[in-house]
Amino acid sequence: MGSTETARCQACQAIVNPAWATCAACQKPLIPDWLAEYRRLYALVCDLQPPDPRYAAIHQALDACDRAFRLRDTESFKAAVRHVEAVMAEPSRQPRQAAPEAPPQPGWIVAYRDQHNRLHDGTVSRCEWDGRSGTVQLTNGQSIAIAQVTAVAKTNAAGQVVAAWDVRRHGLDGQRGPR
Numbered sequence: 499m500g501s502t503e504t505a506r507c508q509a510c511q512a513i514v515n516p517a518w519a520t521c522a523a524c525q526k527p528l529i530p531d532w533l534a535e536y537r538r539l540y541a542l543v544c545d546l547q548p549p550d551p552r553y554a555a556i557h558q559a560l561d562a563c564d565r566a567f568r569l570r571d572t573e574s575f576k577a578a579v580r581h582v583e584a585v586m587a588e589p590s591r592q593p594r595q596a597a598p599e600a601p602p603q604p605g606w607i608v609a610y611r612d613q614h615n616r617l618h619d620g621t622v623s624r625c626e627w628d629g630r631s632g633t634v635q636l637t638n639g640q641s642i643a644i645a646q647v648t649a650v651a652k653t654n655a656a657g658q659v660v661a662a663w664d665v666r667r668h669g670l671d672g673q674r675g676p677r
């Protein structure tokens with residue numbers, strides 16, 4: 499918080515430094531800028547998704563923030579925010595991938611980048627994949643490295659797309675992380 503930042507004491511309207519705990523003029527506790535506090539809070543937690551083991555703890559901490567806000571209880575609010583920060587500082591402890599990922603199946607559609615970083619898509623004819631590296635044969639005769647695949651669209655027997663995901667976020671088989 500910069501020293502040039504100012505706010506007004508909501509009790510006496512004196513200009514105050516928002517970092518102060520109390521107003522220098524009337525000595526009353528300074529009421530925090532709730533909107534700014536909430537913005538900071540949501541910036542901290544906005545990427546959190548339900549499979550993350552921290553999700554439940556964060557939701558409890560956010561509930562505590564809301565209760566404190568409704569009561570205008572500055573101390574409880576600050577304690578709850580510190581709790582959110584502490585939980586978010588923990589590693590996400592995502593369970594590691596147990597089974598090797600299944601490669602895209604014949605008939606599925608993949609998006610991939612070529613050597614010029616241009617994006618293409620194609621229909622899978624077959625895959626060779628050892629769990630670490632491999633190639634995808636496309637129905638147009640092209641062969642690409644699995645590492646080039648950026649997104650996968652799963653199709654049903656009628657060739658309709660029933661699911662699609664980003665490989666970097668969800669893995670080759672779409673099983674990793676949030677769906």
Ligand SMILES: [Zn+2]
Pocket residue numbers: 507508509510511512521522523524525526
């Ligand atoms: Zn004051």
